[in-house]
Amino acid sequence: MTRDAKTDNDNKGSDMHVLVTGAAGFLGQRLVRRLAEGSELSGKPLSRLTLIDQVEAEGPVDATFESVSRALDIASPGALDEVLDERPDVIFHLAAVVSSAAEADLDLGMTVNFDATRALLEGCRFRKLLETRLIMASSVAVYGGELPDVLDDMTGLTPQSSYGTQKAMSELLINDYSRRGLIDGRVLRLPTIVIRPGRPNAAASSFASSILREPLNGEEAICPVPTDLALFVMSPRKVVEALLHGAEVPGDAFGASRSLMLPGITVSVAGMLEVLREYGGDEALARVRHEPDARIAAIVASWPGRFENLRASRLGFEGDRDFHEIVEAFLDERG
Amino acid sequence: MTRDAKTDNDNKGSDMHVLVTGAAGFLGQRLVRRLAEGSELSGKPLSRLTLIDQVEAEGPVDATFESVSRALDIASPGALDEVLDERPDVIFHLAAVVSSAAEADLDLGMTVNFDATRALLEGCRFRKLLETRLIMASSVAVYGGELPDVLDDMTGLTPQSSYGTQKAMSELLINDYSRRGLIDGRVLRLPTIVIRPGRPNAAASSFASSILREPLNGEEAICPVPTDLALFVMSPRKVVEALLHGAEVPGDAFGASRSLMLPGITVSVAGMLEVLREYGGDEALARVRHEPDARIAAIVASWPGRFENLRASRLGFEGDRDFHEIVEAFLDERG
Known part of the structure; x- marks a missing residue:
């Protein structure tokens, strides 16, 4: 060989x-x-x-x-x-x-x-x-x-x-x-990759995909962090x-x-949930249960949420345009 | 043992x-x-x-x-x-x-x-x-x-x-x-340690000690860099x-x-030579020959010359007060 x-x-x-x-x-x-x-x-x-x-x-x-x-x-x-x-x-x-x-x-x-x-x-x-x-x-x-x-x-x-x-x-x-x-x-x-396929897991970042993926699939999800938390995400x-x-x-x-x-985009959890509502309606939004978990919130809050990464842009790396594009890509691939 | x-x-x-x-x-x-x-x-x-x-x-x-x-x-x-x-x-x-x-x-x-x-x-x-x-x-x-x-x-x-x-x-x-x-x-x-004892050596930083040490000892020294270059030094x-x-x-x-x-101090080569003149007189200053060396100048210019290191100060680390103190310590130890 x-x-x-x-x-x-x-x-x-x-x-x-x-x-x-x-x-x-x-x-x-x-x-x-x-x-x-x-x-x-x-x-x-x-x-x-x-x-x-x-x-x-x-x-x-x-x-x-x-x-x-x-x-x-x-x-x-x-x-x-x-x-x-x-x-x-x-x-x-x-x-x-x-x-x-x-x-x-x-x-x-x-x-x-x-x-x-x-x-x-x-x-x-x-x-x-x-x-x-x-x-x-x-x-x-x-x-x-x-x-x-x-x-x-x-x-x-x-x-x-x-x-x-x-x-x-x-x-x-x-x-x-x-x-x-x-x-x-x-x-x-x-950056934090959203929306991952599959099921919720033990990773602290699991919720970031779960609060979109599950409600869009007609299932319940748990949000363990405050909604004003900013995440740096990429599809x-x-x-x-x-x-x-x-x-x-x-x-x-x-x-x-x-x-x-890499040029992720900054989005708050509230912003993610607003886009969820736009694509899944109030019924999707209602499937997200807010159950604060201090341990997870502390870990996620320690991750940087905002970057000004000029070098990546200068070198032609491209991120998602906005969070809508991330959700659309997920729906598109899910079929 | x-x-x-x-x-x-x-x-x-x-x-x-x-x-x-x-x-x-x-x-x-x-x-x-x-x-x-x-x-x-x-x-x-x-x-x-x-x-x-x-x-x-x-x-x-x-x-x-x-x-x-x-x-x-x-x-x-x-x-x-x-x-x-x-x-x-x-x-x-x-x-x-x-x-x-x-x-x-x-x-x-x-x-x-x-x-x-x-x-x-x-x-x-x-x-x-x-x-x-x-x-x-x-x-x-x-x-x-x-x-x-x-x-x-x-x-x-x-x-x-x-x-x-x-x-x-x-x-x-x-x-x-x-x-x-x-x-x-x-x-x-x-930081760059100045004034080291001994003789000039192959290190790019050798001149930083040499342009003080040799003239103060009645010997010639070579300065291979522009005098406006800033160095971050500590005794x-x-x-x-x-x-x-x-x-x-x-x-x-x-x-x-x-x-x-560590909290070094920022000093230009010109500033170092001025202090040399104060302690060694015009005759000491005249012992420094300026022979530009582009290779050494490039290496030394790539080292950071200015720091705002608040953590070191907050933790009680102390640098030299000024370049006079550095020269005085050298003369003091040389006896």
């Missing part, structure tokens, strides 16, 4: 081999479907898609290119050797242990969120994949502590969770490897487009930092 | 065991002498001082406490086991590979500046040294890129060197371990006092971040 590196280099410019880590996850699966639909990246046709995750990720249906799915643990030594030997042109690095798990188990979080990222970078360095574009998904969780009301591109990272710490450390490493010319890295910090559709754009922007355009916050 | 951990805990509050890494270096040696002079820390008498470095560090003369010097490589696995088994109350972590060496050898820098810091933290975690105060020396090199004219406590870290990257990553880790209560960590970012004496203060401030007082920039 290993291709010859020389042949690969000769083909440079004519085709595109894309590797996705965390490909079985919610974002990974959406990205895979989107890649299959577009069949190209940076104007070059996709020739091959390699999906890796702990379980075998579902590949695209009706794709015009070869797709291989591998179940492996990226945190185990040498796990990435074979896929990196195939010299991917673009790597979407989405694999991560989520916030609550990283907080519960420091070693697990360090191993998956940081050490595996470092191993990925070292694997690329060892194989001299100097032009491979590595796009890592980071998170709003890199911010925390005593924050200004409106954050901007220069706001410092003082994460208040191990997950945020591990992502911030990985960001620094990707920046240094990129500065040294060892890889062409990019880091995109994701799954726009996040996936931003990941693709992150692979297409020239590395030099990023300037002195390869990390940026 | 290993002491019984239980006995140590029983003695908690009555004596103080201090460990210094990088103890043979310029700052380490000054810190050791200062500890011997004061013989106490946080109001408790020093009972033991452990010095580690690659070479055997010189211990204090006439100290009232036991002092042990060990030559070891902190980057080798298990190197710190024995000294951590002795359960130090305070650790000054000064050991590091300098900027130019970390830039020349990525692996060496990662191993010493980051992995050894992580091993130190893990060693403390494994031994449950929850109350041990760990003070790491960080650097102005964690800043870089597109900076505002005046930096403050919220300015983001976008290092433009591997040294700065490794220090910034270590800072994040110390913050997370402290937040989790695994250690009581503190990070002090050092060796104040840096050592700040390290001690860093060990004495209660951890809670740091708030959401254990990292801070």
Whole structure:
């Protein structure tokens, strides 16, 4: 299955081999479907898609290119050797242990969120994949502590969770490897993704999708936070487009930092509920029960709600126009 | 030589065991002498001082406490086991590979500046040294890129060197371990230290000490930068006092971040030369030859020159009053 590196280099410019880590996850699966639909990246046709995750990720249906799915643990030594030997042109690095798990188990979080990222970078360095574009998904969780009301591109990272710490450390490493010319890295910090599909879960942000999704599906939802709380959100559709754009922007355009916050939009919970009423009527709004939960409210209130991210806009990253567009996208996809 | 951990805990509050890494270096040696002079820390008498470095560090003369010097490589696995088994109350972590060496050898820098810091933290975690105060020396090199004219406590870290990257990553880790209560960590970012003793060296900052030290000693010095360049500086004496203060401030007082920039003072090269003239006369000033070096000027100009570091002041860290005080301290010590 290993291709010859020389042949690969000769083909440079004519085709595109894309590797996705965390490909079985919610974002990974959406990205895979989107890649299959577009069949190209940076104007070059996709020739091959390699999906890796702990379980075998579902590949695209009706794709015009070869797709291989591998179940492996990226945190185990040498796990990435074979896929990196195939010299991917673009790597979407989405694999991560989520916030609550990283907080519960420091070693697990360090191993998956940081050490595996470092191993990925070292694997690329060892194989001299100097032009491979590595796009890592980071998170709003890199911010925390005593924050200004409106954050901007220069706001410092003082994460208040191990997950945020591990992502911030990985960001620094990707920046240094990129500065040294060892890889062409990019880091995109994701806003809270709304509206996620599925069911409510234990994540503190679960309500943000739930208070729209459930009422629009005729079910009840619980709102645990005050309605004046501001959230910084982005639709799954726009996040996936931003990941693709992150692979297409020239590395030099990023300037002195390869990390940026994606252009989410700021919306209050009250504003979200008003849009719910517009699309679902008073009956949908009535399905939201307000049951304050101080623990969840405190966590969510610690996330920054407002950003002035000029660099992302300057680099052509696009967010949702408004919250209506987010709800319409959800209804559109739900069918 | 290993002491019984239980006995140590029983003695908690009555004596103080201090460990210094990088103890043979310029700052380490000054810190050791200062500890011997004061013989106490946080109001408790020093009972033991452990010095580690690659070479055997010189211990204090006439100290009232036991002092042990060990030559070891902190980057080798298990190197710190024995000294951590002795359960130090305070650790000054000064050991590091300098900027130019970390830039020349990525692996060496990662191993010493980051992995050894992580091993130190893990060693403390494994031994449950929850109350041990760990003070790491960080650097102005964690800043870089597109900076505002005046930096403050919220300015983001976008290092433009591997040294700065490794220090910034270590800072994040110390913050997370402290937040989790695994250690009581503190990070002090050092300004450019002026006036260093010794001879000019290859460091880009070498001139900042040299243009004072050499003329005051009747020798010639070269100034490679424009005189309107602003530097953020601190005397060796104040840096050592700040390290001690860093060990004495209660951890809670740091708030959401254990990292801070020390209160250096901003001075232009012209201002430094004016003070040189005041103390050494026109003949001293005439010993400074202006030979512009674009490479050095570019590196030094990339360092931030102005800070508004309110947190450091609020926490009681003190800088030099003015540049006169810095020169007087040098003359005083030179005798």
